[in-house]
Amino acid sequence: MPELPEVEIVRQSLSKNIKGKKINQVLVRNRNLRFRLKHSFENNLKNKFILDIKRFSKYLIIEFENNSFCIIHLGMSGTIHIKKNKKESLITNTSFYHSPKIPEKHNHVEFLFSDLKLIYNDPRRFGFFIFVDNKINLEKRFKKFGPEPFDKRFNLKHLTNFFNGKKKNIKNFLLDQKFVSGIGNIYASEILYSSKINPLTQAKNLNKFQLKKIIKNSKKILLKAIKQGGSTIRDFKNTKGDAGHFQKNFKVYGRDNKNCKRSSCSGIIHKISQSKRSTFFCKICQKY
DNA sequence: AAGAGGCCCTGATAGC
DNA sequence: TGCTATCAGGGCCTCT
Secondary structure, three states: OOOHHHHHHHHHHHHHHHOOOEOOEEEEOOOEOOOEOOOOHHHHHOOOEEEEEEEEOOEEEEEEHHHOEEEEEOOOOOEEEEEEOOOOOOEEEOOOOOOOOOOOOOEEEEEEOOOEEEEEEOOOOOOEEEEEOOHHHHHHHOOOOOOOOOOOOOOHHHHHHHHOOOOOEHHHHHHOOOOOOOOOHHHHHHHHHHOOOOOOOEHHHOOHHHHHHHHHHHHHHHHHHHHOOOOOOOOHHHOOOOOOOHHHHOOOOOOOOOEOOOOOOOOEEEEEEEOOEEEEEEOOOOOO
């Protein structure tokens, strides 16, 4: 669920709440996440001082002293909550769901600090934590990833080279993390809509003008989503405070059978399936 | 090598 | 009401 913008929102919140603090204790209630949590995990993090919270693509990277790291991925349903000790300001929710209450079920991992605790909740358990004990191994973990859309390496040459000799359609390339990092199923549809490109188009057949649009709109849409606090599509009623607002800007995602938002277009938004993931687009302004 | 599909898992929702 | 089927923002693994 969380794509790059949502993970960035969580990163900002973690940076505000746990950067510069020491983890006093780690509690694991369920080790069976996407990857089974090693029994050394708790001790590896215990008493570690947090230097910084970074992010690459959809991954959070907690940086400790002595060049060790904890990589966190939220999978489809992972959320992170901060519960403060003081009774007055009881709860700060750092998940992009921003539900006012910390859930009771599926709280699998907790980091205890002197003044607060971090709670990892994940019903589907597609998320994971990995402890990495040096920088080389951290870099190795992300070696095969393509550039983020903001990276200057995400340029015309990269797209042309990458698409050369391949048959895949452009939508599936946008989801391919070896091609570009951080885009997920929502933003892929949104980027193609704003670029007026049909998701079924073979990527190698796109012209320079279209490729430039994809580069430009990838940056633009992700940045705008970050500015708006990411997207929240479930628990809408429970949304509070600075919850995600970008879902209000969805032009196509989840809008099947609704009118195209371009005032000059009389099209209807269609929903199709590509590699078992849903794609939304307008057949008229995203002509094949 | 590239690309499609299965699978991991729970929960919400639709249809009967 | 209660069943079953389908779908969900991700990505690793296997098979062709």
